Amino acid sequence: MNQAEVTKLMSQLKIALKPRHRNLKTPLGPEGRLDKLRQTVTALIKYERIELFYNRADEARGYTERLVSDALRYGDTHKPMMEMADYWLLEKQLVHKLFKVLCPRFENENGSVTKMFNAPRVYPADPKRAYFKRVVLELKGNPYPTITPDSSYRNKNLIHNVLLDAAMKDFYAEKERQQQLLEQEQTLNSVEESKK
Amino acid sequence: MTVHLQNSLWKLRTSSNALYKSVYRRCFSTQDVIEHRNRLFNNEQKRQKDNVGRIEKIEVRYLGLPSNETLIMNKNLSTPFNCAQHFSEAVCENAVLALINGKKLWDIHRPLEESCTLQLLHFKSQDPNLVNQAFWRTCSFLLGGVLQRILKENTGLHLHSFPYPSLKSGSFVHDISLNVDNWNPSAQDLKSMSIEMMKFATENHNIERLEVSHEIALEMFKDNPFKREQLPNISNQNKGVITLYRAGDHIDISKGPMISSTKYISKVKIPSVHKITKEDSNLYRVQGIALPSGFTLSAYAFDILGQRAKRLNTMYLPVESADPIHSDEAPSMQQRI
Amino acid sequence: MLRKICKVNLIQNNLINSQYVIFRHLSAKAELNEAAESQEKKKTKKPKKALTDMRFKYPEFLPQPDNRLRNPVLERIMRKDMLDRRTQINIPEFYVGSILKLTISDPHSQGKTNSFVGICIQRDRTGLYSKFALRNVIDHQGIEVMYDLYDPAILKIEVLKLEKRLDDKLIYLKDALPEYSTIDVNMEPEILAEGGNIPVNDTVVKMKPFPWMQKWERQGLKGVEDLDKHLNLWRKQQKVKHDSPWDKYDLMKEYRKTITEEEQSEIFSEIFNRINKINEQHKQKAKAARRTISKPQNIG
Numbered sequence: 001m002n003q004a005e006v007t008k009l010m011s012q013l014k015i016a017l018k019p020r021h022r023n024l025k026t027p028l029g030p031e032g033r034l035d036k037l038r039q040t041v042t043a044l045i046k047y048e049r050i051e052l053f054y055n056r057a058d059e060a061r062g063y064t065e066r067l068v069s070d071a072l073r074y075g076d077t078h079k080p081m082m083e084m085a086d087y088w089l090l091e092k093q094l095v096h097k098l099f100k101v102l103c104p105r106f107e108n109e110n111g112s113v114t115k116m117f118n119a120p121r122v123y124p125a126d127p128k129r130a131y132f133k134r135v136v137l138e139l140k141g142n143p144y145p146t147i148t149p150d151s152s153y154r155n156k157n158l159i160h161n162v163l164l165d166a167a168m169k170d171f172y173a174e175k176e177r178q179q180q181l182l183e184q185e186q187t188l189n190s191v192e193e194s195k196k
Numbered sequence: 197m198t199v200h201l202q203n204s205l206w207k208l209r210t211s212s213n214a215l216y217k218s219v220y221r222r223c224f225s226t227q228d229v230i231e232h233r234n235r236l237f238n239n240e241q242k243r244q245k246d247n248v249g250r251i252e253k254i255e256v257r258y259l260g261l262p263s264n265e266t267l268i269m270n271k272n273l274s275t276p277f278n279c280a281q282h283f284s285e286a287v288c289e290n291a292v293l294a295l296i297n298g299k300k301l302w303d304i305h306r307p308l309e310e311s312c313t314l315q316l317l318h319f320k321s322q323d324p325n326l327v328n329q330a331f332w333r334t335c336s337f338l339l340g341g342v343l344q345r346i347l348k349e350n351t352g353l354h355l356h357s358f359p360y361p362s363l364k365s366g367s368f369v370h371d372i373s374l375n376v377d378n379w380n381p382s383a384q385d386l387k388s389m390s391i392e393m394m395k396f397a398t399e400n401h402n403i404e405r406l407e408v409s410h411e412i413a414l415e416m417f418k419d420n421p422f423k424r425e426q427l428p429n430i431s432n433q434n435k436g437v438i439t440l441y442r443a444g445d446h447i448d449i450s451k452g453p454m455i456s457s458t459k460y461i462s463k464v465k466i467p468s469v470h471k472i473t474k475e476d477s478n479l480y481r482v483q484g485i486a487l488p489s490g491f492t493l494s495a496y497a498f499d500i501l502g503q504r505a506k507r508l509n510t511m512y513l514p515v516e517s518a519d520p521i522h523s524d525e526a527p528s529m530q531q532r533i
Numbered sequence: 534m535l536r537k538i539c540k541v542n543l544i545q546n547n548l549i550n551s552q553y554v555i556f557r558h559l560s561a562k563a564e565l566n567e568a569a570e571s572q573e574k575k576k577t578k579k580p581k582k583a584l585t586d587m588r589f590k591y592p593e594f595l596p597q598p599d600n601r602l603r604n605p606v607l608e609r610i611m612r613k614d615m616l617d618r619r620t621q622i623n624i625p626e627f628y629v630g631s632i633l634k635l636t637i638s639d640p641h642s643q644g645k646t647n648s649f650v651g652i653c654i655q656r657d658r659t660g661l662y663s664k665f666a667l668r669n670v671i672d673h674q675g676i677e678v679m680y681d682l683y684d685p686a687i688l689k690i691e692v693l694k695l696e697k698r699l700d701d702k703l704i705y706l707k708d709a710l711p712e713y714s715t716i717d718v719n720m721e722p723e724i725l726a727e728g729g730n731i732p733v734n735d736t737v738v739k740m741k742p743f744p745w746m747q748k749w750e751r752q753g754l755k756g757v758e759d760l761d762k763h764l765n766l767w768r769k770q771q772k773v774k775h776d777s778p779w780d781k782y783d784l785m786k787e788y789r790k791t792i793t794e795e796e797q798s799e800i801f802s803e804i805f806n807r808i809n810k811i812n813e814q815h816k817q818k819a820k821a822a823r824r825t826i827s828k829p830q831n832i833g
Contacts, residue, residue, distance in 0.1 A: 004598040004792040006588040012793040066784035166364040
């Protein structure tokens with residue numbers, strides 16, 4: 001019910017966000033939670049695709065989005081921004097990656113910068129973790145093969161589609177021809193019957 | 197039955213390749229003809245290479261992935277394949293056909309003649325129609341080679357021609373002439389033919405293109421009455437230049453373009469052979485369907501295509517007869533090949 | 534054969550992207566041509582600065598940030614009602630730390646008014662519910678009154694001194710020495726030059742000894758003297774224990790407490806024209822009133 005804190009301007013994130021944060025299991029409290037998330041964010045920026053449990057992935061996703069969006073907003077000459085990047089990226093060469101690789105990549109990105117997909121549960125499952133959802137979290141424009149099926153395969157002009165399309169047309173044309181022949185025969189029969 | 201083909205398919209599969217060759221391949225006397233053709237082809241190819249003389253450089257602007265680059269290549273020597281080699285193996289693998297200056301199709305192994313922009317096409321490009329046609333043409337071309345390999349000497353085989361590729365007609369075709377009346381190959385025979393063609397494909401021949409003069413072409417095809425007949429017509433249209441293609445030892449006349457290698461042909465089916473003339477001559481049309489590698493199609497869907505390809509493909513029939521099954525759309529020889 | 538690769542006209546941007554492109558995309562993207570390359574991508578529009586700067590002047594127009602409690606339709610209706618109210622009464626620009634004089638009709642005696650002068654120590658809540666608290670010390674007795682900003686009983690709001698303080702809330706004035714919140718009731722209004730920046734009053738207040746209402750030492754206040762001299766060892770230890778220096782890195786915590794730039798610009802562009810018009814009308818009314826008073830009178 002309080003007024004929003006608006007001193008600092010922030011860009012809208014293009015992801016679905018929980019209204020409240022999740023607590024992550026750690027004896028160190030809020031600080032430990034951020035430490036865990038730092039590791040995940042660092043890994044995500046480093047490897048561009050990681051597989052992990054849903055809760056942590058969903059939390060880390062927001063932080064990554066914010067980090068990239070702030071990096072885009074302030075650039076690498078902004079001291080608080082550098083401090084923030086320094087905190088969130090545990091490996092310092094990734095700070096360079098953030099500003100020199102990811103920023104140009106997402107400069108004209110209108111949607112989110114990350115994607116999350118459901119992943120299959122490992123079988124046989126570790127009984128302690130059997131019910132945890134697994135997901136794949138990735139940065140857009142990563143160098144790996146796509147997770148979703150290649151939509152280019154739905155192209156109508158691909159050779160097998162052209163062949164099947166022609167076959168289908170042929171089939172229906174033939175069917176229509178048969179129908180017409182049948183009708184002609186019937187009319188002839190009816191004429192003959194009427195003559196009789 | 198004059199055609200000796202494998203009767204049991206399992207035998208073919210289990211027999212060693214050498215055994216298979218020794219038993220089922222015919223002993224060519226036309227082997228000499230083929231060797232003669234290849235010798236001429238090689239000589240002409242070498243001559244043309246030597247004629248290039250002083251190497252000049254051209255600038256090739258490559259458009260596409262991984263990045264747009266400008267390459268300095270050798271005029272009349274470097275091919276689009278050489279350009280692709282500058283990038284990576286994956287680019288080479290995916291280069292099936294080249295597009296020059298955004299409009300002209302160019303074979304992958306054909307030397308570039310001037311500075312140009314270069315795009316590499318493959319079967320899963322955004323608009324693969326051009327590649328599909330080249331693929332279909334290549335299949336027709338290879339079918340001729342396969343028939344030459346497997347039909348016995350005494351069948352009197354002469355390759356007639358193969359028409360402009362049409363995917364929508366449902367099959368690729370090759371017209372041949374035999375001295376056999378009413379050749380009616382069994383299902384086993386057809387199956388063996390398909391397998392032979394797949395084997396030919398796995399031999400992984402680069403498909404070469406060569407432009408030769410009318411005289412050389414005439415010397416090459418002197419034993420083939422149909423080609424002899426067609427050649428003057430073709431050379432008239434092309435200012436005395438005949439375009440030849442070669443895959444392995446099989447050489448034929450074609451306008452092109454064709455895909456870069458036989459390895460892209462994965463699944464082949466030869467469903468039917470039709471006789472397309474009446475009594476006087478024995479022209480047969482061999483029909484087939486094929487898919488490039490990397491395309492999966494269920495057995496059911498492939499069977500539908502096979503069933504359709506069983507019917508006579510009436511596109512560009514070589515005879516202008518009043519035969520009722522031959523529609524009147526049979527074009528003149530100019531449109532063929 | 535000697536070949537060279539020349540990299541020509543490569544935009545830095547492209548170069549970087551190309552390191553991360555692989556050939557599985559060939560199917561989808563191989564058809565690149567120069568035309569597509571030269572085509573610039575649509576850039577997202579950045580909100581205007583004038584709009585987003587309104588967030589300080591009209592904080593109550595921004596909704597509260599908790600998504601669970603938000604109701605876009607209600608917010609819109611409220612904004613309309615707020616503007617309607619503003620046509621009736623001039624609600625001036627003021628901040629926490631400004632000194633206000635407020636005249637309000639007395640609910641218990643008809644036709645009579647009360648007025649109160651004080652320093653604004655807090656602005657709270659949003660929409661029609663927005664409130665502010667005034668504080669003054671009268672007859673050695675600290676008095677704080679919380680008013681609804683859009684209360685129809687309010688007759689007049691005057692800004693006697695327009696300034697900001699170092700903190701967002703001055704609730705700590707309760708425990709500060711009374712001199713910091715003592716304001717002359719008959720204070721004359723100080724007029725600021727128009728269009729200038731709002732001055733920031735960097736007074737650092739001194740606190741009274743214990744007991745305090747809140748644990749001020751844990752709140753990171755800027756407008757308060759060093760509090761350590763008031764604290765015993767236990768309280769100092771507790772301060773360190775409850776400190777959370779990682780909070781400033783908690784990007785999502787920050788994000789969940791804010792209204793984003795895009796949303797702000799949407800809201801303010803909705804009210805921009807009307808609120809400017811209303812302000813203009815109030816200005817002209819005030820001008821006219823001043824003119825009538827300043828007219829010299831001819832006597833005899």
